[in-house]
């Protein structure tokens with residue numbers, strides 16, 4: 001699929017508030033210090049709206065969606 | 073008859089705008105305080121903050137449009153957009169226009185936050201602390217109902233809510249927002265070294 005997307009976190013910007021994990025626990029859990037750990041792999045279609053919400057709600061704009069790079 | 077309907081609409085929408093805007097400001101401060109609890113996740117606060125902000129603009133638009141089209145006031149569109157250009161209560165209406173335009177800037181930049189970057193957005197968002205009091209003063213200065221008991225109660229309640237939230241934030245603000253995370257991290261490092 002050409003439209004696959006992944007979540008990425010900017011580890012420098014992220015200040016570990018964990019809002020994203022509250023919204024999207026299916027793909028994001030938090031480590032012991034409140035920083036996100038992303039589930040690898042593309043974002044399932046039905047979670048796309050929640051992923052967008054998580055991105056919008058991050059207080060420091062540290063999380064984003066990227067189109068999957070083509071791997072050969 | 074229809075004239076006074078418009079006038080009532082202006083006043084009602086103005087009062088609703090004040091209440092909504094106050095709720096938005098208080099929720100915004102709560103976001104910064106990271107208030108959370110069981111059954112009250114933080115995304116609820118951010119979601120409410122955003123949706124109420126959009127609703128505030130709707131009522132504010134209603135407030136302005138009904139005031140302008142009201143033939144009795146005969147304000148004209150220019151006085152709704154250019155501060156201090158209205159012949160009618162120049163100063164107080166001008167404050168309202170400024171507050172409206174600040175709010176518009178805040179909402180538009182928030183919607184474009186992803187393009188502006190976090191720091192620019194944040195600086196502009198501080199304008200809230202100007203827009204809200206200017207709006208309150210506009211209401212006290214020119215509100216037809218400003219000194220009626222119920223409107224005074226609303227205005228007083230709004231001011232009290234924001235002041236309490238602000239004091240709470242200032243009391244909590246000097247703390248390092250990541251202090252607990254940092255100390256758990258430090259503790260974890262110490263534990264490792266002790267091993």
Ligand code: SF4
Nearest residue numbers: 014015017018020058
């Ligand atoms: S919401 Fe943003 S700052 Fe908070 S943990 Fe997620 S990515 Fe980091």
